[in-house]
Amino acid sequence: MRSLFILVILFSLTGCAQQQRIEKLGMSDAVALDPDYDENGKPSTTQLSIAISVPRAGKANSAQLDILQTKASTPKEGRSNFSRKIDKVIVSGQLRSMLFGKDLAKQGIWKALDSYRRDYTVGERLKIVVVNGSAVDMLAHSYAQISLVGSHIDQLLTQEAKIHDVPEVTLYSFARDYFDDGIDPTAPLVMIKNDNVEIDGIALFKKDRYIGKISQENTVMFAILHHNLNNAEFNISFMDQLSGQKERAMISSIVSKRKVSIMKQAGGAPPKIVMQIRLSGIILEYTGASTFKKADEQKALNQDLSKAIREQMQAILSQVQRIGADNLGIGTYVRNSMSYDEWKKLNWETLYPHADIRVEVDTRIRDYGMIR
Numbered sequence: 001m002r003s004l005f006i007l008v009i010l011f012s013l014t015g016c017a018q019q020q021r022i023e024k025l026g027m028s029d030a031v032a033l034d035p036d037y038d039e040n041g042k043p044s045t046t047q048l049s050i051a052i053s054v055p056r057a058g059k060a061n062s063a064q065l066d067i068l069q070t071k072a073s074t075p076k077e078g079r080s081n082f083s084r085k086i087d088k089v090i091v092s093g094q095l096r097s098m099l100f101g102k103d104l105a106k107q108g109i110w111k112a113l114d115s116y117r118r119d120y121t122v123g124e125r126l127k128i129v130v131v132n133g134s135a136v137d138m139l140a141h142s143y144a145q146i147s148l149v150g151s152h153i154d155q156l157l158t159q160e161a162k163i164h165d166v167p168e169v170t171l172y173s174f175a176r177d178y179f180d181d182g183i184d185p186t187a188p189l190v191m192i193k194n195d196n197v198e199i200d201g202i203a204l205f206k207k208d209r210y211i212g213k214i215s216q217e218n219t220v221m222f223a224i225l226h227h228n229l230n231n232a233e234f235n236i237s238f239m240d241q242l243s244g245q246k247e248r249a250m251i252s253s254i255v256s257k258r259k260v261s262i263m264k265q266a267g268g269a270p271p272k273i274v275m276q277i278r279l280s281g282i283i284l285e286y287t288g289a290s291t292f293k294k295a296d297e298q299k300a301l302n303q304d305l306s307k308a309i310r311e312q313m314q315a316i317l318s319q320v321q322r323i324g325a326d327n328l329g330i331g332t333y334v335r336n337s338m339s340y341d342e343w344k345k346l347n348w349e350t351l352y353p354h355a356d357i358r359v360e361v362d363t364r365i366r367d368y369g370m371i372r
Contacts, residue, residue, distance in 0.1 A: 027054065027055070027091055027094040028052040028090060028092060028095055028150075029053055029054075029094050029095060029096050029151060029154070030052065030053045030095070030096060030097045030099065030150030030153060030154075031050065031075075031092075031095060031098050031099065032050070032052070032099040032100075032101070032136045032139040033048055033075070033099070033101065033109075033135055033136075034048070034049045034050075034103065034134050034135050034136045035047070035048065035103050035107065036048060037049075043103045045107060046073060047072070047073055048072055048073065048075070048112070049069070049070075049071055050069070050071070050075065051067060051068065051069045051070075051136040051139045051140055052068050052082060052139075053065050053066070053067055053139055053148075054066045054067075054068065054090070055150070065147075066086065067139060068085050068086060068090075069140065070082060070085070074111075074115060076115055079092075092119055092122045093121045093123075095116075095122055095123070095126055096126065096127060096151070096154040097126070097127045097129055097150060097153050097154050097157070098112075098113075098127065098128055098129065098171070099129045099130075099131050099139065099153070099190075100112070100128075100129070100130050100131065100135055100210075101131050101133065101134045102130060102131060102133065104135070105203065105205075106209060106210050106211075108207075108208045109208050109209075110207075110208035113128070113174065113208070116171065117175060122171070124170060124172035125170045125171070125172065126170060126171040127153075127154060127157055127168070127188075128170065128171060128174045128187045129153065129169075129187060129190055130187050130188070130189050130190070130203035130210060131190055132189055132190065132191040132213075133191055133192065138190070138192055143195055144195055145195070146197070149197070156190075156197060156199070157188055157190075160188070161188075163232065163233070164219070164220050164223045164229055165199055165216070165220065166189075166199055166202060166219060167186050167188065167202065167226070169186060169187045178207060178208055180332070181331065181335070182330075182331030182332035182334070183326055183327070183328075183329035183331060183332055184204070184205050184206055184326050185208070185327070186203060186204060186205065186327050187203045187205065188202065189202055199216060200213070200216060201213045201215045201216045201218075201219060202214040202219055202222060204320065204327050205325060205327070206323070206324060206325040211323050211324070212319070212320075214316065218312070218316055220232050220233070220234040221234065221312055221313055221316055224256045224258070224277060224313070225277070225313055225316060225317065225328050225359070226328055227258065228257050228258055229254060229256045229279075231253055231254070232254040232256070233250065233251060233252040233284075234250075234251060234254070235249070235251075236249055236250075236251060236305065236308055236312070238304045238305055238307070238308035239304060240290070240301075240304055241300050241304055242290065242300050245288065247287050248285075248287045249283055249286045250283070250286075251282070251284070251305070251365075252281060252282050252283075252284045253281055253282045253366075254280070254281040255279065255280050256277060256279035258275065258276070258277055259275075259276040260273065260275050261273070261274045262333055270346070270351055270355060270356070271337070271355075272356045272357075272358070273330055273334065273356065274358050274359075274360060275313075275317070275328075275330075275357065275358070275359045275360070276360045277309075277313065277359065277361045277362070278361075278362045279309075279363055279364075280363070280365070281366065282365070282367040282368075282369065283367070285369075286368075292365075292368045298368075302364055302365060305363040306361045306362060307361075309363060310359055310360065310361040313359045313361065314358075317357060321352065321353050321354075321355070322353065324349075324352065326352050330355075330357060331348045334346070334348060335348070
């Protein structure tokens with residue numbers, strides 16, 4: 001009996017000690033980084049402006065987080081500065097999102113990323129995000145309808161990734177594409193609009209530098225070019241060959257398959273690349289007069305949609321080629337079609353912007369909804 005009593009006391013003391021230790025931790029859920037700006041608004045290449053959000057426990061109906069800001073030359077120095085600003089030990093184990101202002105992203109983000117990647121407490125599923133504007137301002141902004149901005153951004157990106165509007169880019173996946181010589185990374189692009197955080201498209205990187213964007217209207221098309229999709233949707237304008245009128249349709253429940261074919265040329269000429277896209281879907285909305293009850297109407301619709309989608313995808317591909325970033329990973333297919341020595345002699349980085357890459361699209365509509 002005495003032994004049992006001692007055990008109960010020991011367990012009780014252990015629980016109290018653990019609770020007290022947790023209460024002294026400041027668990028940040030989001031970090032934002034910008035370059036520091038001088039008095040003329042010129043971004044520094046050596047000094048950072050850093051902010052973190054630290055949610056408070058047990059503050060359900062009031063200000064629920066602390067936003068800490070500092071200036072430092074490295075993220076590690078910034079974390080040391082934060083520890084002197086709050087009566088808690090700042091830890092990164094609950095970090096969910098890492099926000100980079102566009103000006104910093106243009107300079108390159110790998111040094112900052114690598115600082116967090118080497119921290120064993122930071123999970124590899126940490127989301128990487130680019131802010132069209134200032135990342136610190138996004139985190140520090142006082143939103144009328146958002147109490148926990150870090151949690152809100154994390155949930156927004158998770159939801160948008162499910163419907164394929166933006167890619168889900170983590171610390172792990174960004175580092176993987178950064179080190180791969182056949183693909184360049186991407187990241188979600190967000191902005192403050194109407195006192196809210198909204199998706200602004202997809203940020204395109206060349207290695208670790210931001211060099212362009214895919215607009216919000218084209219994110220699903222880009223995703224179809226990037227990988228196989230299941231259950232996506234988009235709006236498309238097309239020329240109806242039967243009526244001669246420009247129509248518009250919303251295609252839902254899209255299932256797409258991507259195949260990249262590499263055709264080697266004689267005499268050591270650069271290979272030709274064909275991206276074959278097969279997709280099927282359901283029409284939810286349609287502005288034209290066709291009922292699609294006849295087979296020739298259905299066949300014409302499939303052809304019209306295939307042409308319009310191909311043209312839009314070819315324009316996206318040309319945009320990405322023009323800025324010189326292989327964000328669609330075409331280089332991985334070229335690399336896998338040849339020997340290592342051939343790949344190194346090819347110099348894909350120089351060749352890619354001028355490569356002959358063609359998109360082919362085969363569209364099949366499975367169902368025409370309630371159209372009569």
